Amino acid sequence: GDQVEQSPSALSLHEGTGSALRCNFTTTMRAVQWFQQNSRGSLINLFYLASGTKENGRLKSTFNSKESYSTLHIRDAQLEDSGTYFCAAEATGGNNKLTFGQGTVLSVIP
Amino acid sequence: EAAVTQSPRNKVAVTGGKVTLSCNQTNNHNNMYWYRQDTGHGLRLIHYSYGAGSTEKGDIPDGYKASRPSQENFSLILELATPSQTSVYFCASGEVGGLEQYFGPGTRLTVL
Numbered sequence: 001g002d003q004v005e006q007s008p009s010a011l012s013l014h015e016g017t018g019s020a021l022r023c024n025f026t027t028t029m030r031a032v033q034w035f036q037q038n039s040r041g042s043l044i045n046l047f048y049l050a051s052g053t054k055e056n057g058r059l060k061s062t063f064n065s066k067e068s069y070s071t072l073h074i075r076d077a078q079l080e081d082s083g084t085y086f087c088a089a090e091a092t093g094g095n096n097k098l099t100f101g102q103g104t105v106l107s108v109i110p
Numbered sequence: 111e112a113a114v115t116q117s118p119r120n121k122v123a124v125t126g127g128k129v130t131l132s133c134n135q136t137n138n139h140n141n142m143y144w145y146r147q148d149t150g151h152g153l154r155l156i157h158y159s160y161g162a163g164s165t166e167k168g169d170i171p172d173g174y175k176a177s178r179p180s181q182e183n184f185s186l187i188l189e190l191a192t193p194s195q196t197s198v199y200f201c202a203s204g205e206v207g208g209l210e211q212y213f214g215p216g217t218r219l220t221v222l
């Protein structure tokens with residue numbers, strides 16, 4: 001069954017506002033990676049976390065392995081943040097293989 | 111300079127034809143991966159490799175073969191292409207023991 005459940009599936013934000021995306025895991029994950037897929041289809045690495053919290057500009061991500069979830073917070077959303085956001089994680093003992101969530105389609109509205 | 115490149119970027123093939131998608135990485139990573147992405151799905155793993163000469167089945171390997179002739183190159187081969195294999199294909203590389211993967215720009219394949 002699905003190991004990575006991503007929510008919401010779609011989200012609209014007005015410029016300057018913020019929100020959080022979430023991934024729940026149905027098995028113990030060793031680490032998580034977050035990507036943005038832009039309008040050209042390219043996958044941009046945002047974060048890689050084995051634990052704890054990382055921040056980069058207007059983005060912040062947390063990974064809690066014990067409680068089996070990860071979040072991506074976006075603040076002060078800009079038009080260029082629009083795109084699809086994916087989390088991907090590797091199960092403990094998963095041989096370096098990533099399992100992807102279904103993605104969150106983010107639309108930032110002027 | 112892009113560290114993971116894919117060719118071709120777009121391909122139209124006929125049903126029953128052979129298709130080879132190529133991936134090259136300059137990250138000097140041991141691990142390489144092939145995924146496909148379909149509407150409504152995240153990326154799904156087709157084949158992967160731990161190094162030159164190695165190929166492993168991923169989650170959806172049926173209808174695909176892979177070849178890893180060198181550290182830098184990893185190919186995905188569709189011997190008999192079918193319309194259900196119409197998709198966007200992504201290649202990635204990653205370090206041994208590490209999780210972070212780095213993706214190429216994708217190849218859009220249409221099988222008519």
